[in-house]
Amino acid sequence: MRRLISSGSPFETAYGYSRAVVDGGYVFVAGTTGYDYTTMQMPGDVTTQTRNIWQTLKNTLQEAGSDLSGIVRATYYVCDKRDLADVLAVCGEVLRDIRPAATILVVAGLLKPEMRVEIEVTARLSTAAS
Numbered sequence: 001m002r003r004l005i006s007s008g009s010p011f012e013t014a015y016g017y018s019r020a021v022v023d024g025g026y027v028f029v030a031g032t033t034g035y036d037y038t039t040m041q042m043p044g045d046v047t048t049q050t051r052n053i054w055q056t057l058k059n060t061l062q063e064a065g066s067d068l069s070g071i072v073r074a075t076y077y078v079c080d081k082r083d084l085a086d087v088l089a090v091c092g093e094v095l096r097d098i099r100p101a102a103t104i105l106v107v108a109g110l111l112k113p114e115m116r117v118e119i120e121v122t123a124r125l126s127t128a129a130s
Contacts (some may be wrong), residue, residue: 005064020060022125027064030057031077031120033110046083046116050090053119061123069098070123076104077118085118 005020005027006012020029031047034049036044037056043049054068061067074095078087086102095102100121110118 002095003064005060006062007038007124010094012039020064023079025125026072027061027066027070027123029060029064029121029123031075031118032060033118034114042112042114045086045112046078047086049089049115049117050087050119053117054094057119057121061121064123065125066123067126068094068123071095071098071100071121072124073101073122075120076102077107077110078104079107079109079116081106083116091119 004018004024007019017030021026034052036052058068114126
């Protein structure tokens with residue numbers, strides 16, 4: 001059964017996407033950027049952006065019936081090669097024991113210039129949720 005997870009953003013309906021989709025025992029989480037959703041601000045530094053992303057992903061996965069340990073694939077989009085070490089250091093902290101299949105891409109830009117990193121993941125649902 002297909003289930004949509006919403007962040008409540010009006011852009012989801014306007015642009016035709018969901019924060020995540022649960023389907024077939026997996027949760028597919030859309031590309032997530034580093035907003036601090038308590039302040040609705042984008043931090044300037046890429047390390048804080050990356051930490052914020054992982055918090056948003058954690059919350060989304062929990063709502064879907066999964067958690068970080070269920071991640072099987074991760075894709076990282078970084079706008080500046082000089083940010084790679086900082087982004088990957090945080091990803092290593094979060095995923096060191098999980099070790100999903102992963103791809104990192106250096107891209108020309110993201111939706112807004114203050115966005116320096118974006119991460120999308122696919123995770124298995126927990127056995128209790130599936």
